[in-house]
Amino acid sequence: AQSVTQLGSHVSVSEGALVLLRCNYSSSVPPYLFWYVQYPNQGLQLLLKYTSAATLVKGINGFEAEFKKSETSFHLTKPSAHMSDAAEYFCAVSEGTGNQFYFGTGTSLTVIP
Amino acid sequence: DGGITQSPKYLFRKEGQNVTLSCEQNLNHDAMYWYRQDPGQGLRLIYYSQIVNDFQKGDIAEGYSVSREKKESFPLTVTSAQKNPTAFYLCASTSGASGANVLTFGAGSRLTVL
Numbered sequence: 368a369q370s371v372t373q374l375g376s377h378v379s380v381s382e383g384a385l386v387l388l389r390c391n392y393s394s395s396v397p398p399y400l401f402w403y404v405q406y407p408n409q410g411l412q413l414l415l416k417y418t419s420a421a422t423l424v425k426g427i428n429g430f431e432a433e434f435k436k437s438e439t440s441f442h443l444t445k446p447s448a449h450m451s452d453a454a455e456y457f458c459a460v461s462e463g464t465g466n467q468f469y470f471g472t473g474t475s476l477t478v479i480p
Numbered sequence: 481d482g483g484i485t486q487s488p489k490y491l492f493r494k495e496g497q498n499v500t501l502s503c504e505q506n507l508n509h510d511a512m513y514w515y516r517q518d519p520g521q522g523l524r525l526i527y528y529s530q531i532v533n534d535f536q537k538g539d540i541a542e543g544y545s546v547s548r549e550k551k552e553s554f555p556l557t558v559t560s561a562q563k564n565p566t567a568f569y570l571c572a573s574t575s576g577a578s579g580a581n582v583l584t585f586g587a588g589s590r591l592t593v594l
Contacts, residue, residue: 376520399580401582401583403583403585408568408587408588408590409587409588410484410486410570410572410585410586410587410588411523411570411572411583411585412585413582413583416580416582418580457522457523459583461580466511466528466530466574466581467525467528468513468525468583470515470522470523471522472520472521472522473520473522
């Protein structure tokens, strides 16, 4: 079965600092990987996804993530944090078929002015 | 605009009552999902449906029921058998059967048991 681990349930960064949110996955087959963002009392929105093309994936709002097969990781980064980035971030994985998606427990990002 | 509509946004329930959460999508998506979100636990799958008149249990189906009579609708009933129903419930949908497809989420329904 698939599983997703997000290290750090809470991350705080200063405005303008680097954002790094960690995600590791376990999968017996090449996975599809996703990062979603959730603002308070809202649904999740897609930030970016990896589907076996380029290993460095660029998403919305200046976020990007790099797929590293050897490390089974898909960490999310942003060079310079903005106040509007404060939200909860979820990493998710799915296999090739069956439409089953597995989510990490989420990381709450706080941006300090 | 296409999307997923969940209603009600807030719902209060007395112990022993069944309640039904509505989920409607106009995206023409085949697959629909219900997730439960609790603080620190991420999203846990309750039920999912890949075609009309068919659905499968997820990881935490006990105390919940669903139906899929129409492609665009996937209501979730929280029954009195669910012992701890207070949570944020999210409905999602996706097209096709590929794991590469992106989930589209509704805005969620927050259920509180009084």
